[in-house]
Amino acid sequence: MTRNIEVLVVGAGPTGLTLALELARRGVPYLVTEKSAGPAIGSRGKGLQPRSLEVLDDLGVIDEILANGETGLPLRLHQGHTLSVELATAAGTGARPGVPYPDLVLLPEWRVEKVLRDRLAELGGEVLYGAGLASFQQDADGVTAVLENGETVHARYLVGCDGGHSTVRRQLGATMDGRTHDDQYFLVGDVTIDGLRDDAAYAWFGDDGGYLAVSPLPNADGAWQYQANVVPGPDGSVPDPTLDIFRELFAARSGRTDVTLTEATWLSRYRFNARMVEHYRHGRVFLAGDAAHVHSPAGGQGMNTGIQDAYNLGWKLAAVLDGAPGALLDSYDAERIPVAAEVLAGSSRGFESVFALRGARRFLRDHLIFPLVKRPAIMSRLLAKTNQLAIAYPDSPLTVTEDSRHGSPRAGDRAPDARGITADGAPVRLFDITRGTHWTVLGFGAETAGLLRELQATHGAYVRACLVVDSGPADFPTMLAGPEAGRLFRAHPGTLVLIRPDGYLALRATSARTVDDYLARTLSPAAAPATA
Structure with missing residues (x-):
């Protein structure tokens, strides 16, 4: 069957x-x-x-x-057995315009x-x-x-x-092309740790190139994630991940004899691949x-x-x-x-x-990178580089390029969130309006209401139209009133913005026909080839 x-x-x-x-x-x-x-x-x-x-x-x-x-768990970074710096891992400012989840x-x-x-x-x-x-x-x-x-x-x-x-x-x-780092392996696992305060994660970098890090895991019955690097022996052998090895490496690299590792729920070993x-x-x-x-x-x-x-x-x-x-x-x-x-x-x-285990990279880490990350502004920039909010698809076949005079966000960029109120005065976020399986078309200014109705009538099965005005009330079923959206989208009155189901801008336009043509070209069954 x-x-x-x-x-x-x-x-x-x-x-x-x-x-x-x-x-x-x-x-x-x-x-x-x-x-x-x-x-x-x-x-x-x-x-x-x-x-x-x-x-x-x-x-x-x-x-x-x-x-x-959990957000905001600091990292206590040690060089040798000595605490070097406690690094913040969150901006600490909470949600901000356009970004509801900054950390x-x-x-x-x-x-x-x-x-x-x-x-x-x-x-x-x-x-x-x-x-x-x-x-x-x-x-x-x-x-x-x-x-x-x-x-x-x-x-x-x-x-x-x-x-x-x-x-x-x-x-x-x-095949997967790239690089495997063969000079060291990493042991990783989830273990119970007693004697170490769970209000931070910890990392130790030894003079011999040894690395150890532990981090408490929220809502995990007291488990901590454990990581340590090991260098293959002369015969290429690498120790198996066992609780005894974890204990031995922890004591040697942290210098803490007052900490005990007990139960292990998961142990593994891997190499870094890119x-x-x-x-x-x-x-x-x-x-x-x-x-x-x-x-x-x-x-x-x-x-x-x-x-x-x-x-x-x-x-x-x-x-x-x-x-x-x-x-x-x-x-x-x-x-x-x-x-x-x-x-x-x-x-x-x-x-x-x-x-880095040795050489110039190791020197730069110890004498340039570590001192620099102690500066909050530098750490904040590093966190921003990994938050993935800047991911964009400007060269996608689904992106309609536009006049370069437009500010960000451009077509292909992530659509920011924006706060406002409904026609009834209730608080609402743009993410409340875009949440779901539909496309969203935003019309900025009351003059776009007619264009939005045209688009809703033609594509209402999979498009939600939203009127965006600086202040309400206005006569439209879905509305976001408030100045934040216009400012974040840098949208002049009369602008239409089409947002894909995954939250990226497909295009900016001033004509309903432009949006209509895009949706017909992208989603119309009539355009589908026989092998679709």
């Missing part, structure tokens, strides 16, 4: 679960399969960047994420997965555990996959979200997350980049399955590959700067 669905999602980590949620809330029949017998238990990634928090807001889980996570949220990856699974269950979905992918074949009509439990699945599309050792990638024959595939799309098969790109942990980008891969791909798959041109899916490659390349380059630079 063959199960027939639209999309087969292989892998139930944050990437696969995000994709499943995107499909579920659009009513797309899908199946999520996972090789493991049950949910993951290790922390692995542990930080959600501001842009990912906006994605999770749109998916309806932000309250649960914030309730379970990294610390939350172990297994908890992120649980929040996403719970939301998926609310939408009637589930994960099929113990059913990894055994093989697949694709043709012009779809993909036929055989699972390790013996089940056969026929899907229109298959998405490999199955991690760095991806079966999907391997069977595609897609690699990615050349293409994310292979016919009807796609790669996302670690299946497409693997990073060093510097900057906390891996889990976040995977979540945003899935967020980018999900609405496009749903649109094509609803009749949009199949070429829409080509924009996934065009948009996300440059992002991964930039993230890989940045995380590699960060790794080489922070974890």
